[in-house]
Amino acid sequence: MSRKNKNADEMFDRRMFLAAGAGGLVWAGLVARFFQLQFLDAERYQGLAEANHVKLVMAPPERGQILDRFGRPLASQRQAGRVSVIPEQMKNPADVLNRISDLISLPEARRERLLEDIRNARRRNAAFLPVIVAQELTFEEFSRMQVHAVEMEGVDVQMASTRSYPRGRDFGHVLGYVARASGEDLDRLTTGLAPEDQRIYQEMFRHPDMRTGRQGMERFAEDWLRGRPGRRRVVANAHGRPLWELTQDPKQAAVPGKDLYITIDAELQRIAIDRFEGESGAAVVIDIENGDVLAMVSTPAFDPNGFVNGISGSDYALLRDDPRSPLYPRAHGGVYPPGSTFKMVVATAALEAGVIKPEDHIRCPGHYRFGNRTWHCWKRPGHGAMNMHNAIKQSCDVYFYEIARRAGVEKIAEVSRKFGFGHTWVLGMTGARGGLVPDPAWKQKARGEPWFEGETLNFGIGQGQLGTTPLQLALMTARIAATGAPIRPRMIGLGPNDEDDALLDEPLDPAIMERMKAGMFGVTSEGGGTAYRSGDLGLGGPRLAGKTGTAQVRRITTAERATGVRGGDAIARELRDHALFVAYAPADNPKYAISVIVEHGEGGSRTAAPVARDILAAAIRMNSGRAPSFSRRADNTATPETGDPA
Template sequence: MRRNPREAEESNRQLNRRTLMLGGAMGAMVAVLGVRMRYLQVEQADEFKLLAEENRISIRLIPPDRGLIRDRSGKLIANNEQNYRVVITREAAGDAELVLRRLVRVIPMTPEEVERAIEEVKSLSAFVPVTVAERLSWTDFSKVALNAPALPGVTPEVGLSRKYPLDTDFAHVVGYVGPVSEKDLEGLQSPDPLLRIPKFQIGKIGVEKWMEDTLRGHAGTKRIEVNSAGRVMRELERQEGDAGADIRLTIDAGVQNFAQARLGTESAAVVVMDVSNGDIICCASAPSFDPNLFVRGISHTDYKVLMENDHRPLANKTVSGAYPPGSTFKMVTALAALEAGVITPETRVRCPGYIEYGGRRFHCWKRGGHGSVGLVRSLSESCDVYYYDIAQKVGIDKIAEMGRRLGLGQRFDMPMSAITEGIMPDKQWKLEKHKQDWRIGDTINASIGQGYVLTSPLQLAVMTARIASGRAVAPRLVRMVRDQELPVPEAPPLEIPPEFLAAVRGGMNEVVNGDHGTGKSSRVVDPTMIFAGKSGTSQVRNISKAEREAGVISNDDLPWNRRDHALFVGFAPFDAPRYAVAVVVEHGGGGGAVAGPIARDVILRAMSDGLPSLEAYPSSQRGRIESMLKELPLRDPETGIVPTKTET
């Protein structure tokens, strides 16, 4: 059936409209796709390029060089040495255990080290390198490189490791580094990514720990190409980080070494302090230990020896040891009484050898007593009864307040571990600590540095420096950071009348230089180095009434750990104080006989360019002193090595 022309025309118009609509829709779709393709390929090109690279590019950290530590004159105390090590990658090794067995034939490794390496290799991902040997000699390092074809997956590498060239001299001050542990990460909200690097080492104690952020530096980065398994293919780019800052301490390495050698086998501590600015010139604790053992991974045997030593070589006695100060505390009681106006320098007290209070006798060290005693003689001959008497008049609160002004009962802000605050007790302290009221007997005991009073050698050195200078000088251990001298604020005056300080210093002068002084064996005859000080002997056991009546047992007849502590504090030169010193010898016996000579020798070394001159000593002592100085195991000032007896 034929359509008429009108129907055909209408049908063509509808077809044309549909064609145009379909073509328009298709054109619009093509346009949208074009715009989208342009957006993805042009405007988003960088983003997709980055995403693609992240599938094959890995950014890894480069550990920075650790900052060096030097003494006040620039001598190296802690440095970094090349560490020749060997690593193995299980992915490249194939049978890693077999390869390790072969490696033993090339370099020395104990069976325990091999087993430990095998366990670590098995526990980590196949592409992670594991260190199996460190601190190899150049010969062994070369052997590994030469035998590389027979040791697939084994790679010799060169890194840096911490070394302490003066080992035992600075172990307690500088400390040591060790691998990061979970305990180290506890409490850190945003730990440095460096701390996540396997076996990365950080400071564990001492300056190494407390100045970790300064010494560590900032990591560098390297871009490396890895395959789909994560194995490194090549290094594409490297950006070095910032090395840690170098630090210079206030300590003089020569004085420090002399003090360590002078203490010998004693369980003891010495602190020498510059009275003008607080610089710690010496901070020696004995016995000491070799911190290099901890860096390398101390053996169970070596650690057990240190832990079982009753002289506690791991403890830094200079700042963590808390001891009854004994008679070295008498200057505190005297100054408190002078300032309170209950005595003058001329006030006299009769000493019959004891006082009685509350049905109890408090004895003087001199059984027959000292007779009539004034301030200067009470210090020079260390009369206990004089201080029992004046302490009751002034009271413990004023004594404690004076003690705190002189630096006792304070924790000083220094980059060292386990700094004790000590105890400077008063009435409120006992009430809070023991829930008991303070008693007169407590005051009597405290007046001579016994009872609840506890101090550290550092605090005693500060106390002595403040008495010598008349200023509230504070100790400092760091002199320079990045070659920049750290500012030293001027110490404020103690606001103790100068005549009172002069009276106490005069008594300390008589201790050493008077005919009857308890420290006369520590006399210095060089007029430019006159030494003044105060001896102290603190009891560590109770003396019964029966023993006192029969005669107190000599320290020499007691077991070592039941003997009295020996203490001595002093300063020099007397007319123009420069250095203060404090010495504590645990269970050493008499302070004047044992601690005093050590204090005298160390402070003379601090005032000299080298060993103390024999002319500084009384002529009667020079022969003995000369022999003693020759026997000291001192380091060579150039090499830092302690010569053996055969070498000397």
């Protein structure tokens, strides 16, 4: 072995040790770094890891119930079976949906839409968020799905909280409904909030269980019913998917919404709506003693349950395009000419103005000439000499043409407002309208024309421009029946204060009111009264007092008057007059006031009065006005709290 070669060998060994030494240094450096991370800084990194994976997720509040005056639930939260799929856990979504459709009803169109939703979720990198396949499962469906869900990947069957309206269409117009918050809803709910609260609202309403009041009392009392969202501590992975729950901080729990009591008697409401037997119309029953609205009926009605999980376009179109307008809240949003039911207001105006005495007679020849025009009485041969009592009892138009002309439009308008006409009574609902009490100032402003005295004559019999709602007519009746005592109409028994709805306390002379009551009693209980047949409540004693009315849907032409065509089968149904009836009962000790309108019912006495009679009889029989289950004290001390989330 040469020395040179040995040199190379030595060099190699030397360098080997050099490299081993360098490697040892690197090794020690790496170990030192691990020591730093895992020993010296371990606590800090453990804290960071905890903070990383513990997330506070939104816990939606349970929405408060809506109950009737006796505590019967009208809107409540119900646990219902729900099937959802988690896109990221499915290899073949179409296959999974097909298998689900073997177990529960899942139409082809719905399946296609779901597949699209799943594709979108994947595209948005949100494939861990559940996509809802079906809700409101029946018990059988739910148990079937529960049994088979384990065999399918990515299928989740659970109970979820949904809004439910156990009385369906009975309260559609009063309660409205809830729905998933739309962008518009969010804008409305978050205006004026601090940016941080706006973010919380947006997060809260994204939750699949969260709904917001879209219409009616649900919308009006949104803050009262909603409650405050809480936070749940969960472990979530890097993609934000919650993995499991941690122990919860009670201070962070969601605060459920408050229950809302309304003054309506759900049984009376049901009887009233049934009594219409499918006719279009409205009825409002008010407790004369305290102004509680006991029934608020508008028919036909819709079932709010259909809106909770989003109504389909075709179902909504069906409701919207229905010629009988089931979405139209007639009781508080329907504006009709009151017809002869308005005559007590005109009589009150004339007596207050002193332009006539109750015993003064006015002769009715069946028509009334003013200027160069002729106004007709409903009774063509005429009533003959009429005093006030008989004029109300027989609803003589000529008498009221005359006293309206004498009292003047301004006086009638003023008295109308004292009875609550022209005011929008919200009472916690949406869609309320105020109607119109016409006067010269209004006409000048709206039409740019002066008031013609001839219009005062129409005003005198409740026709013309005058527009009233069934709710206003019931209030008018209640004030008469209460002999002019103040009335505070209300429908929210225990809930948020309604500042819009004022006390109806403009002074009315009790003596005049007694005369009106006598007239209304005559209508139903004296010979010649227009609703003589409907005066007996069928309860073996108490009677009702009322007033009929007919609201013209179209002007009667001279030709028609000449040929005697005034209604019946001779003209199309939608052109026939509306039948109205206002009443109170018992006649001798008034407790309940009612107004009824039957659209295209033609004669107040023939169609509206029996409806009113039966509803009043039911109210008396069931004692609907008895003390409600929410206490008055609670009502007075309840502070208006808002549902602002913390």
